[in-house]
Amino acid sequence: MSILQIGAGGVGWVIAHKCAQNNDVFGDITIASRNIEKCEKIIASIALRDNQKDKNAAIRVAKVDADDLDALVELIEDVKPKLVINAGPPWVNVTIMEACYRTKTSYLDTSVAADLCSPGQQVPEAYDVQWAYRERFKAAGITGILGAGFDPGVVSVFAAYGHKHLFDEIDSIDVMDVNAGDHGRKFATNFDPETNMLEIQGDSFYFENGEWHQVPCHSRMLEFDFPVVGKQKVYSMAHDEVRSMAEFIPAKRIEFWMGFSDKYLNYFNVMRDIGLLSPDPINVDGVELQPLRVLKALLPDPTSLAPGYTGKTCIGTWLQGKKDGQPRSVFIYNICDHEQAYNEVEHQAISYTTGVPAITAALLFFQNKWAEPGLYNVEQLNPDDFLELMPKIGLSWDVQELTPNA
Amino acid sequence: MSILQIGAGGVGWVIAHKCAQNNDVFGDITIASRNIEKCEKIIASIALRDNQKDKNAAIRVAKVDADDLDALVELIEDVKPKLVINAGPPWVNVTIMEACYRTKTSYLDTSVAADLCSPGQQVPEAYDVQWAYRERFKAAGITGILGAGFDPGVVSVFAAYGHKHLFDEIDSIDVMDVNAGDHGRKFATNFDPETNMLEIQGDSFYFENGEWHQVPCHSRMLEFDFPVVGKQKVYSMAHDEVRSMAEFIPAKRIEFWMGFSDKYLNYFNVMRDIGLLSPDPINVDGVELQPLRVLKALLPDPTSLAPGYTGKTCIGTWLQGKKDGQPRSVFIYNICDHEQAYNEVEHQAISYTTGVPAITAALLFFQNKWAEPGLYNVEQLNPDDFLELMPKIGLSWDVQELTPNA
Structure with missing residues (x-):
């Protein structure tokens, strides 16, 4: 074996x-x-x-x-x-x-x-x-x-579980992903800065009434009161599992939401405004390079964040619909602690x-x-x-x- | 001739x-x-x-x-x-x-x-x-x-004029420089971004009771109600004329203050936090380069801002002291309009x-x-x-x- x-x-x-x-x-x-x-x-x-x-x-x-x-x-x-x-x-x-x-x-x-x-x-x-x-x-x-x-992954299993046991009819599936941890740096990304910044800049796609809707990044926001980590602002974002759930789980609307603090978004907006998040090359003293590569070189290596990372992630699936003729709303979720993850496997909760x-x-x-x-x-x-x-x-x-x- | x-x-x-x-x-x-x-x-x-x-x-x-x-x-x-x-x-x-x-x-x-x-x-x-x-x-x-x-320059002439005609004794000379104009860009510097960003990061020096005082940038702020352009936040900064006035005009305290909007400082702080304002070289895909040079390449050429620049600058000298035994406080100033400057000489008010x-x-x-x-x-x-x-x-x-x- x-x-x-x-x-x-x-x-x-x-x-x-x-x-x-x-x-x-x-x-x-x-x-x-x-x-x-x-x-x-x-x-x-x-x-x-x-x-x-x-x-x-x-x-x-x-x-x-x-x-x-x-x-x-x-x-x-x-x-x-x-x-x-x-x-x-x-x-x-x-x-x-x-x-x-x-x-x-x-x-x-x-x-x-x-x-x-x-x-x-x-x-x-x-x-x-x-x-x-x-x-x-x-x-x-x-x-x-x-x-x-986890997302994609467990959040879809949560949805399948809800579909099987908790609902007769699902109105909405909202995947909610919040990292309420603190890596102690002024600004850093939890995985490759280049991939991360491209992903965050992209349009969001959500599935509603059998159709795809494309909207600009950070244009749909909601505040959600998460277990353990409390109220957090989350923003509609493009994510894999919206596609697969749209294929396999009947629901009127399916959408993915990621938490960004006001502080994080401020950094993001400034960097975008000055052109630092662009993959299009610029000329710096005769050298052609992508601003995003410069940002990657400036920011901390994501793997360096794990030691000393504190706080928790909360990722889950919010299902709304009907069971036995009554409206029902449930949040199926996991809480993961950065420090505990590090103690066990020397890595933070996002990887864990x-x-x-x-x-x-x-x-x-x-x-x-x-x-x-x-x-x-x-x-x-x-x-x-x-x-x-x-x-x-x-x-x-x-x-x-x-x-x-x- | x-x-x-x-x-x-x-x-x-x-x-x-x-x-x-x-x-x-x-x-x-x-x-x-x-x-x-x-x-x-x-x-x-x-x-x-x-x-x-x-x-x-x-x-x-x-x-x-x-x-x-x-x-x-x-x-x-x-x-x-x-x-x-x-x-x-x-x-x-x-x-x-x-x-x-x-x-x-x-x-x-x-x-x-x-x-x-x-x-x-x-x-x-x-x-x-x-x-x-x-x-x-x-x-x-x-x-x-x-x-x-203007600063250095006219602001010192204002101080010399005040010393000659308006005061018997000067307690403080505060040079106040505010650009309340709008160039319509999300972020830009009015002159060379590299020089500008180095200048703004530097410690401030002010002269008080015959001694030089060195303080970190943006650590001394005051709000001043300017003629025409209204209330503005200004920050103590290192500037040439503080040195020459300390030599030639008797005053207990001499200091230079520049206006920065909260928006401008937010851009500045984010850029500094991520390391983009540093002149120390970093390695980007095998190329050694200064982050500040990348910023310069990203930002608009300052000379491109003049057409369409609206609003006014207000630069002046605030003198406080005594005349004929009575306390006196005067602000001697100029207002300059970006659009009028452009109409006359095809450049904006900062250069004008x-x-x-x-x-x-x-x-x-x-x-x-x-x-x-x-x-x-x-x-x-x-x-x-x-x-x-x-x-x-x-x-x-x-x-x-x-x-x-x-």
Whole structure:
């Protein structure tokens, strides 16, 4: 028995720790990346935190360029894993899927292949290239699990759970993502500044009455009273799971909202106003460069934020609709603490909340529960299995009944 | 008769227009710059605005590198002007003074040679290198007029006027500079962004009870009710004229204050927080560059702001003290309108208010009123001559009596 993980960034870091904590199930683990040193740092961290359950199973490293299909095929044939977990950046998804298809190996990822900011790759088309593999995966007898992070991921499982148990009819599904943590820096991004700033600048897409609506960033805001972290302003944003939920869960409106503090938005607006968030090259003393690359060089490396990060994230799914003829409003959510995550796996809550669901889904696959041949988004699979297992892997969840709007 | 102007930036632009309007006095005009095209654009603008009074006198261009002493000497010997007006950046002041000394030619400038942000060149030492020429100028029989812009410049003449006519005893001299104009851009600087941002980040120096006090930028603020432009927040800042007034006008406290809107300071603070205002190089994709140079490349060229600039500047000197045993408080000031300045000379009020005083002083020199051999800051010369002439050259002034503090 063995498992292959491709990618050794923040999410890969947590996935590796969680793989190690469950290696009595997974067997030998191979962590592959373009950068072998990153893999070795993770293995040292697993040892430091004493997170390897079965000390006899192996944890290996491998060097691979995830853009290189032949190299991926060779690696998979060499490792012969039961499952490939893709913890790389979204743009390698399709190449890894193709390599899995060719080697008849099951596949799991945590994000969508599309660049949600680029025309033709936005929310309505987000899953097109990955969903194109449905028949091939089924015919090959392998399982593909798409978007098994937190958002996308758990938030869609929450919606599936609500659809199955709590509602007869759903009016709205609002995914709400708030990081109420404090990294102690004046300004920093929690993941790659370039990706982060492009994502935040992009138009939002929401699905309503069977149609896609495209609106400018930060043009739709609401204030929501979150459990534990309190009232927060959240803004409509383009996000993968709006597309997959629109496909699989009937609702009148589906939308994703992310919390931004006034302070964060002020930094964002100033940087945008002066042109620092643009990917279009400018000439600086004879050198052509993208302002966004300069910003990336100026800001702290996101991985440097984890030690000393305090506070909590709250991510959940707000469902409104009817049950037994009565209006109902519920918020299904998780609270994750940055410090606790760091104490356990030497990383912060943003990576932790993405890594734990991936391993929860991987375990369900190894347990033959989420293991039918074919390609699935998580909301298509049995939410009860997932929500029963996830707290044991590190993330609790709860249902809060809210007062329905009159 | 002839005059030589070195520098063809914003201030040089206005100086050239005003020279041309008074070329019946100045005679032939030579505009010299590293960049001949800039000089030619100014001459075209003078023609467009019909600002050449005596059509028979010549307006010529010359190419010169103002850092090159030999080239300057050669140019001055070639042109043989009665006066050299230095409209270049402050760091060429001493080289041009030396060239004037060697060629026994009188000299006038509008700013101090020091970089007020660099240790050893801050306000207390600001004039050291230029004042070192006092004896040499006197011995050579030439006149040097230092700091003949608006601030430094007119604000010191206002103080000298107050000292001569309005006060027996001065407690405080506060130079107040507010630009209440609107250039219509989200963020822009009115002169070179690099110089501007370094200046604003620097510590402030004020003179009190015979001693220099150094305080961080934006740490001393006051709100002042300006004539015409109303209440504005102003912040203590390092500025040349605090040094020269401390030398020549007795007062218990002397300080310079500049207006910054909350919006401007917000941009400034965000840019500083993320490191964009630093002159220390960073590595962007293998290229070493100064963040400040990137900012300069991002922001609008200050010269592009003049068309469409609306609103007014208010710059003046607030004097508090005693006259005939009674407390007295006066504000002596000018109001300048961006649009009117543009209509007259195709430039905005910031450049206009610097160029007009330079030409007022130059005319007094040609009239043998401000023409004693030696080196003078403007507050050492007869303020009545200056304040009588300046309104005819384009800038009015007024005295506002304020209620003295009890």
